[in-house]
Amino acid sequence: MSSVQLLILLCSALYVHKVEMSRASASDEEQVASMTQLLAPNIGSEAYRKRATAQLQLEREIGLVLIGSNRMTLVAQSIRKLSDAMNLTSEDKEQQDNLINSGIGGAVDLFNGGHSMDACVLATHLKLDRHENDDRDLKDKVLKNASMRNMEPNRRTNRFNMVSSRKNPIWPWNCHNFDMDVAEIADWTDLPKEMQTRMQARWKEVRQHDTNIEKMHRLDCLKNTLGIGGETKFWKIFPLRKDNLSDRKTLIHEILGIAWSTTMAIDDELDDNVPRSVNPVSEGVRQHKTGMLSNVVRGQGSDDPAVEDWISGALVNMKPVISGPSGHTLRFLNHWAWVRREAREANKSMVGYPSLADARLLMMANMMPPKNHHSYHEIMTASIGITDGLEELDYHDTADYTDLRKGTELGRELFGNMNFSQHLFDTPLERIDVIWTDKPDFKIETTPELVKKLLQYGSNFEMVRYVLRKAGSHVTK
Numbered sequence: 001m002s003s004v005q006l007l008i009l010l011c012s013a014l015y016v017h018k019v020e021m022s023r024a025s026a027s028d029e030e031q032v033a034s035m036t037q038l039l040a041p042n043i044g045s046e047a048y049r050k051r052a053t054a055q056l057q058l059e060r061e062i063g064l065v066l067i068g069s070n071r072m073t074l075v076a077q078s079i080r081k082l083s084d085a086m087n088l089t090s091e092d093k094e095q096q097d098n099l100i101n102s103g104i105g106g107a108v109d110l111f112n113g114g115h116s117m118d119a120c121v122l123a124t125h126l127k128l129d130r131h132e133n134d135d136r137d138l139k140d141k142v143l144k145n146a147s148m149r150n151m152e153p154n155r156r157t158n159r160f161n162m163v164s165s166r167k168n169p170i171w172p173w174n175c176h177n178f179d180m181d182v183a184e185i186a187d188w189t190d191l192p193k194e195m196q197t198r199m200q201a202r203w204k205e206v207r208q209h210d211t212n213i214e215k216m217h218r219l220d221c222l223k224n225t226l227g228i229g230g231e232t233k234f235w236k237i238f239p240l241r242k243d244n245l246s247d248r249k250t251l252i253h254e255i256l257g258i259a260w261s262t263t264m265a266i267d268d269e270l271d272d273n274v275p276r277s278v279n280p281v282s283e284g285v286r287q288h289k290t291g292m293l294s295n296v297v298r299g300q301g302s303d304d305p306a307v308e309d310w311i312s313g314a315l316v317n318m319k320p321v322i323s324g325p326s327g328h329t330l331r332f333l334n335h336w337a338w339v340r341r342e343a344r345e346a347n348k349s350m351v352g353y354p355s356l357a358d359a360r361l362l363m364m365a366n367m368m369p370p371k372n373h374h375s376y377h378e379i380m381t382a383s384i385g386i387t388d389g390l391e392e393l394d395y396h397d398t399a400d401y402t403d404l405r406k407g408t409e410l411g412r413e414l415f416g417n418m419n420f421s422q423h424l425f426d427t428p429l430e431r432i433d434v435i436w437t438d439k440p441d442f443k444i445e446t447t448p449e450l451v452k453k454l455l456q457y458g459s460n461f462e463m464v465r466y467v468l469r470k471a472g473s474h475v476t477k
Contacts, residue, residue, distance in 0.1 A: 064370065079336060092126045092127075103260065108274050116272045160338070161174035164386075261293070360380075
């Protein structure tokens with residue numbers, strides 16, 4: 001038997017095992033992990049939830065186009081170089097282990113000296129987030145001028161957190177609490193149902209391993225709980241750590257690994273040689289955590305009307321939400337606007353400097369589905385009013401996605417023929433992330449190419465068959 005035939009057999013066995021396990025364990029109370037991308041199903045009407053879930057599938061397709069664009073990688077590389085972020089400082093290197101172990105996109109490639117799109121975005125973020133850009137006095141001044149109290153004077157003091165436009169929901173400073181850590185939710189009934197399902201599914205896996213039981217017994221809230229591994233219902237365990245936020249974070253994030261990605265769109269990670277062992281969920285999914293599974297969007301803030309105003313705008317425009325307006329987008333684009341302004345004032349040629357609109361597309365490539373850190377609406381609203389003195393970003397068509405084509409030649413090139421009005425209204429929520437609306441078109445002419453694709457799609461039997469058909473007998477025999 002050839003190595004390729006063995007790999008095909010293993011993929012088939014994996015699929016059969018997956019089906020049999022789901023049949024054996026699935027019930028009304030214990031479901032396999034839901035794959036829907038809308039983590040706030042309790043927000044809005046049924047019509048909104050249906051439309052927003054379908055829109056998020058479209059955003060996934062938009063994200064895949066951006067990830068697969070070589071020109072987007074060139075934009076990321078140019079911004080990194082022109083931001084003087086090619087070399088890592090000791091301050092950056094101190095974060096290396098934490099960034100890699102936390103599954104931050106691009107971290108492995110960056111610290112291996114690579115120049116992938118996510119690595120270059122991360123390098124630029126490390127540069128702009130350095131202590132040299134902290135300005136506590138500026139934050140205090142901006143909030144005072146806006147008649148707002150500085151509730152946390154030592155938090156989010158980076159100067160690129162400032163917002164100039166009142167149309168931007170983050171105005172006047174990136175200090176609003178649009179979302180909350182999922183571990184901060186103390187009552188089971190307050191969790192979105194999808195998160196309940198995901199926690200239950202993860203609990204079924206981790207409770208059977210002695211090392212996880214040992215970790216749980218080290219927590220103050222669980223150290224005296226006998227037979228914890230025998231409890232099949234996680235909702236019965238959940239209240240035991242109600243009054244201890246630190247224990248909740250350890251249980252939810254470290255032991256259950258609830259924030260780790262479950263999406264199977266991994267082509268770019270394979271190209272970057274990202275280790276397939278970081279994500280505890282599976283080696284066949286993206287090897288990083290996501291904002292979608294780390295946070296829950298708040299519906300309102302009793303002390304901050306900006307929270308309800310922003311979520312109301314998302315509901316009116318039927319746009320999906322993941323984790324609130326993107327502070328990463330705000331800082332990155334503010335920084336790039338500053339770099340462009342400084343270059344122009346120094347009479348440098350602006351040839352080769354990506355536009356602000358192209359830089360905003362880069363933020364989408366870096367964070368939108370399938371990477372699942374922020375939605376389109378969260379990135380667009382966070383960019384409103386950012387300017388380098390000549391170009392100013394706005395969000396004109398809030399009800400659709402046509403702004404992708406405006407003000408940027410690259411956007412018109414990538415999305416000129418995309419039908420933004422095509423939605424998958426009838427797609428079951430549990431399958432939203434694994435449905436192929438249009439199977440990817442690729443050529444497989446060598447055995448290594450076939451092996452790569454089988455490793456990528458090995459748990460999806462439909463895709464395995466598709467890959468084998470694309471390869472043909474001259475490769476598989």
